[in-house]
Amino acid sequence: MNKLMLIAIAIFGFAFAYFANAAVIKGGIVIPTYAEPCKRNDKNFSGCIKNTLQNLLPKFSNGIPELNISALDPFFLDEYLLHYDAGDISGKCLYKNVYTSGLMGVKITDVRSDVSDPDYFEMEIDFYFPKVISTGNYKAEGIIGNFPVQGKGIFNVTAFNVTGTTHLIGHGVEIDGEKHIKISDFRLKEQEIGDLKIFATNLINGNPELSQMALTFMNQFWRIFHQLMLPNIQEGFEKVGRPFINQLFLQIPYDQLLPPNRK
Ligand SMILES: *[C@@H]1O[C@H](CO)[C@@H](O)[C@H](O)[C@H]1NC(C)=O
Ligand SMILES: *[C@@H]1O[C@H](CO)[C@@H](O)[C@H](O)[C@H]1NC(C)=O
Ligand SMILES: *[C@@H]1O[C@H](CO)[C@@H](O)[C@H](O)[C@H]1NC(C)=O
Ligand SMILES: *[C@@H]1O[C@H](CO)[C@@H](O)[C@H](O)[C@H]1NC(C)=O
Numbered sequence: 001m002n003k004l005m006l007i008a009i010a011i012f013g014f015a016f017a018y019f020a021n022a023a024v025i026k027g028g029i030v031i032p033t034y035a036e037p038c039k040r041n042d043k044n045f046s047g048c049i050k051n052t053l054q055n056l057l058p059k060f061s062n063g064i065p066e067l068n069i070s071a072l073d074p075f076f077l078d079e080y081l082l083h084y085d086a087g088d089i090s091g092k093c094l095y096k097n098v099y100t101s102g103l104m105g106v107k108i109t110d111v112r113s114d115v116s117d118p119d120y121f122e123m124e125i126d127f128y129f130p131k132v133i134s135t136g137n138y139k140a141e142g143i144i145g146n147f148p149v150q151g152k153g154i155f156n157v158t159a160f161n162v163t164g165t166t167h168l169i170g171h172g173v174e175i176d177g178e179k180h181i182k183i184s185d186f187r188l189k190e191q192e193i194g195d196l197k198i199f200a201t202n203l204i205n206g207n208p209e210l211s212q213m214a215l216t217f218m219n220q221f222w223r224i225f226h227q228l229m230l231p232n233i234q235e236g237f238e239k240v241g242r243p244f245i246n247q248l249f250l251q252i253p254y255d256q257l258l259p260p261n262r263k
Contacts (some may be wrong), residue, residue, distance in 0.1 A: 025112070040115045040260045046123075050111040053125070061104050067248055073102040082236050086228035089148070091142015098136035105130050109163070111245075118260065119172035121181045129162040138200065151211070153201035161194025163239060170249065178253040186242040188234045196222040 038048035061073040072078065079097045084091055112124040135156040142149055169185035198218050204210040218225060249257070 013226075029222050030133075037257070037259055040118075040258050045115060046111040046113045049113065049125075050108050053108045053111070067251060069244075069248065073104040074099040075103055077240070078204060080236065080240065082232055083196040084229060084232050086231070086245065088145050089106075089142065089225075089228055091140060093138055093140040093142075096139075098134055098135040100134040102129060105132075117181070118254070121170035121254075123168045124165055125168075126165050129159070129164065131158065131160050133158045134161060140203075143191070148206045149203070149214075151200070151203040152205060153203070155198070157199070158197045159193050160190070160196070164174035164191035165174070165189040168245070172254070173250075175250060179255065180252070181249050181257070183242055183245050183249055186238050186245060188237040191230065192234070193226060196226070198222060201251075 007083050030236060037050060038045055042048050063071040076220045077100075078096065080095045080098070082093050082095070084093070091156060097224040107128040108125060109128050113122065113123040114122075133156065136154070138155050140150070165188075167185070167187045168183055170181040170183040172179050174180075175183045196219075198215065200211075200215060200218075201216075202208075202211055203214040
């Protein structure tokens with residue numbers, strides 16, 4: 001389930017990629033120019049962001065070294081701990097060495113924004129991925145109903161037709177005398193999946209038969225699991241994604257990231 005979160009995070013990798021446009025980091029490190037940045041007072045600012053995101057995506061699969069932003073496809077997460085508490089299912093799962101691929105297949109379906117106040121930033125991005133695959137190691141322990149479970153092994157998850165919306169809110173802050181936007185709110189508003197295929201070894205520690213049954217069960221009822229886990233996925237999305245996007249927003253002054261005027 002963790003992969004859903006990764007998908008969502010990755011979409012913001014793309015947003016960063018765009019914003020990295022032609023900027024200069026403090027300290028004088030020049031960021032390569034990838035395209036004209038969208039101007040905040042452009043009547044169709046959101047449309048400009050949508051096009052730019054979509055067009056620049058293929059250029060950023062290897063990340064942005066100048067901004068210390070790592071590769072996006074495959075996207076790598078070394079370790080992530082997720083707690084679940086959804087009534088009958090509770091516990092925790094530690095994911096390690098997770099690689100997620102397919103993120104470059106993203107379609108930006110819509111962008112809505114409010115950048116009219118220079119000290120306030122709000123944007124929603126709707127996205128679609130035809131197919132995303134995550135692989136890695138996991139270690140889980142928890143309770144399903146009254147049944148304690150423990151598992152440790154490898155997993156891979158393939159999600160088809162993933163759609164969702166990310167919502168960002170930021171406020172102006174001064175850093176070294178220059179206005180930056182600090183993202184305070186970074187949410188996965190909605191997320192839907194067309195189909196999900198889960199593979200994992202050793203879901204029930206040391207019991208191959210039960211592990212196979214558990215896997216079959218999860219594949220059959222993945223929609224229910226997804227619903228139950230969504231709040232946790234959203235929490236993880238915020239926890240990993242917000243510092244990640246601020247790494248960009250706090251490094252590049254706002255007027256360079258998204259200039260206020262048309263040239
Ligand atoms: C805004 O830009 C988008 C993306 O380029 C385009 O599809 C849309 O027609 C534009 N809207 C207006 C009002 O120009
Ligand atoms: C780059 O990012 C990595 C991982 O987030 C971090 O450990 C490292 O300190 C960062 N390096 C710089 C120069 O910011
Ligand atoms: C998941 O792992 C299984 C077992 O190693 C493998 O047969 C399958 O092809 C993998 N699926 C993906 C999408 O990598
Ligand atoms: C994904 O969506 C397409 C277009 O709506 C549909 O044809 C396809 O069957 C879907 N695939 C899955 C695995 O849900």
